[in-house]
Amino acid sequence: MATPFPNPVRSIFDTTLRDDSVFVNIGPSHPATHGTVQIIAELDGERVLRTDVHCGYLHRGFEKECEDHTWHNLIPYVDRLNYVSALINDFAYCDGVEKLMGIEITPRCRYLRTLLSEYSRLVDHLTCLAAGLMELGAMTAFLYLVMIRDFMYEHLAALTGARVTYSYGRIGGLARDLPDGWLVRLEEILVQYEDFVGRVHALVDRNRIFIDRLRDVGVISTADALSFGCTGPLLRSTGVPRDLRKDTPYLAYAELDFDIPVGIKGDNYDRYFVRMREMDESVYMMRQLAQMLPAGPINVDDRRCTFPEKALVYSEIESLINHFKLVMDGPGVPPGEVYCAHEAPNGELGFYLVSTGSGTPYKVHVRSPSFVHMGAASRMLDGGQLADIVPTFGSINMIGGECDR
Amino acid sequence: MAASALETLQQHLVPTAGPATLSHGCLVFTLSPAELVPTVRRLRDEFAFDIFLDVTAVDWPADALRFEVVHHFYSTLHKVRVRLKMRVAEADAVVDSLVGLYGSAAFMERECHEMYGIVFRGNGDLRPILLYEGFVGHPLRKDYPKQREQPLVPYRN
Numbered sequence: 201m202a203t204p205f206p207n208p209v210r211s212i213f214d215t216t217l218r219d220d221s222v223f224v225n226i227g228p229s230h231p232a233t234h235g236t237v238q239i240i241a242e243l244d245g246e247r248v249l250r251t252d253v254h255c256g257y258l259h260r261g262f263e264k265e266c267e268d269h270t271w272h273n274l275i276p277y278v279d280r281l282n283y284v285s286a287l288i289n290d291f292a293y294c295d296g297v298e299k300l301m302g303i304e305i306t307p308r309c310r311y312l313r314t315l316l317s318e319y320s321r322l323v324d325h326l327t328c329l330a331a332g333l334m335e336l337g338a339m340t341a342f343l344y345l346v347m348i349r350d351f352m353y354e355h356l357a358a359l360t361g362a363r364v365t366y367s368y369g370r371i372g373g374l375a376r377d378l379p380d381g382w383l384v385r386l387e388e389i390l391v392q393y394e395d396f397v398g399r400v401h402a403l404v405d406r407n408r409i410f411i412d413r414l415r416d417v418g419v420i421s422t423a424d425a426l427s428f429g430c431t432g433p434l435l436r437s438t439g440v441p442r443d444l445r446k447d448t449p450y451l452a453y454a455e456l457d458f459d460i461p462v463g464i465k466g467d468n469y470d471r472y473f474v475r476m477r478e479m480d481e482s483v484y485m486m487r488q489l490a491q492m493l494p495a496g497p498i499n500v501d502d503r504r505c506t507f508p509e510k511a512l513v514y515s516e517i518e519s520l521i522n523h524f525k526l527v528m529d530g531p532g533v534p535p536g537e538v539y540c541a542h543e544a545p546n547g548e549l550g551f552y553l554v555s556t557g558s559g560t561p562y563k564v565h566v567r568s569p570s571f572v573h574m575g576a577a578s579r580m581l582d583g584g585q586l587a588d589i590v591p592t593f594g595s596i597n598m599i600g601g602e603c604d605r
Numbered sequence: 606m607a608a609s610a611l612e613t614l615q616q617h618l619v620p621t622a623g624p625a626t627l628s629h630g631c632l633v634f635t636l637s638p639a640e641l642v643p644t645v646r647r648l649r650d651e652f653a654f655d656i657f658l659d660v661t662a663v664d665w666p667a668d669a670l671r672f673e674v675v676h677h678f679y680s681t682l683h684k685v686r687v688r689l690k691m692r693v694a695e696a697d698a699v700v701d702s703l704v705g706l707y708g709s710a711a712f713m714e715r716e717c718h719e720m721y722g723i724v725f726r727g728n729g730d731l732r733p734i735l736l737y738e739g740f741v742g743h744p745l746r747k748d749y750p751k752q753r754e755q756p757l758v759p760y761r762n
Contacts, residue, residue: 205758208737212730256735264744264751299629426655426681429709447684538629539677539686552675554663567659567677575712604735
């Protein structure tokens with residue numbers, strides 16, 4: 201017989217609330233939830249009395265690891281926080297480091313980062329909605345949305361060289377400029393996106409089964425959402441138009457025309473609809489940005505962070521030394537601390553960076569929306585049906601990579 | 606809008622929290638641990654800081670007051686952020702919990718507790734959250750070696 205291993209979690213519940221209620225353990229590896237999370241629920245028949253949510257199964261010491269690498273080397277790591285919209289992590293992190301260094305990025309880089317942030321948001325929402333709909337049995341809607349998402353992944357791979365984890369941001373710029381014809385293909389994909397999202401609207405929006413499953417399920421009030429630190433679509437679904445892109449504009453958002461869709465009462469249906477509408481706004485923004493995109497360099501001309509051209513590294517000694525110092529010592533980030541927040545698809549993604557002036561960060565802390573939302577998950581699950589845990593959890597869109605770090 | 610809110614805050618919160626500095630658009634107050642809860646209550650009730658964003662710590666092993674506990678707050682009304690910093694010693698790493706003021710405190714303080722060993726007085730649930738039951742030490746302290754492994758299930762050779 202195998203040795204029994206100690207339980208990694210300790211439930212907060214000792215005794216059942218009632219004689220006839222039972223504890224049920226759901227997860228951490230459950231086929232119906234996306235994301236490695238464990239929920240210990242007390243059930244009265246099919247009704248959930250209370251829940252204890254455990255995350256951390258994907259913890260890999262991200263913040264500890266960051267303290268041992270140069271500022272540049274972290275870019276592939278931050279990609280793996282929210283691996284569905286990796287570019288937004290890249291840009292939020294680079295923005296934080298650039299603030300510490302006092303760097304102003306070039307106009308083309310600013311617009312490109314905005315465009316790619318919106319593209320990432322689109323991909324993230326498509327994934328969340330596709331998975332959420334599939335969990336309710338809507339396989340056609342899943343295939344429609346994931347097909348479009350895969351066009352986008354391939355399109356982003358043409359730009360960055362990778363489908364999911366791009367490592368495309370650079371401190372002070374971007375890895376490379378757009379390839380020829382990239383914006384033409386973008387427009388083709390957006391036209392197809394509109395066609396297929398229209399079909400999903402037609403299949404799902406007024407579908408009786410869908411409404412019965414989602415309306416008034418997983419409700420959270422505005423006051424609770426604020427108290428529990430919810431941001432992003434979760435907060436907006438309660439009817440509050442709070443969006444960092446409007447409230448504290450960064451990148452090129454101040455120059456764009458867009459709306460903030462809000463829900464009515466903060467239930468699962470509202471979260472579905474807010475995401476659907478946000479995707480349309482993202483497309484609208486991307487079309488504006490494709491028109492506004494200025495010519496020019498994508499990297500700042502700053503020897504503290506930008507790598508010299510490869511041809512120069514091989515032909516002149518100053519560039520060789522510059523390259524060597526950037527690789528071995530890392531970029532020179534002046535001492536200081538910064539909290540830099542971007543509106544990620546799930547909410548406020550904040551990087552708290554502390555530098556002591558060396559090429560390696562002294563501390564990197566990520567304020568990840570998924571982790572904070574897990575603290576509010578019990579509020580939405582308690583009192584509901586056991587079968588509603590899956591769609592409610594799907595609509596929170598917990599991403600293990602950024603939740604557990 | 607944001608600038609004027611920060612100025613008001615800078616003038617009015619000083620009696621409780623001491624002088625503030627502005628760092629990259631974020632107002633920073635350095636206070637003593639005892640001042641935390643009264644200051645946060647004023648922030649929430651008088652200055653509309655309705656979201657408790659984040660709590661973490663920074664470890665400075667050479668200092669007598671080794672840990673710097675850092676709280677971030679955001680006001681959805683004024684659209685500004687405030688950072689509160691306080692120093693605690695390793696022997697007495699205790700900070701008052703904010704669970705009575707914000708729901709989000711419960712989860713975030715658990716993370717800070719397991720990573721740095723800071724005790725949040727008043728938070729009744731400081732079980733491990735990202736780590737597991739029985740994990741020894743606090744991994745984000747600078748004296749915790751990065752290579753140290755504590756597998757819950759022993760490795761097979």
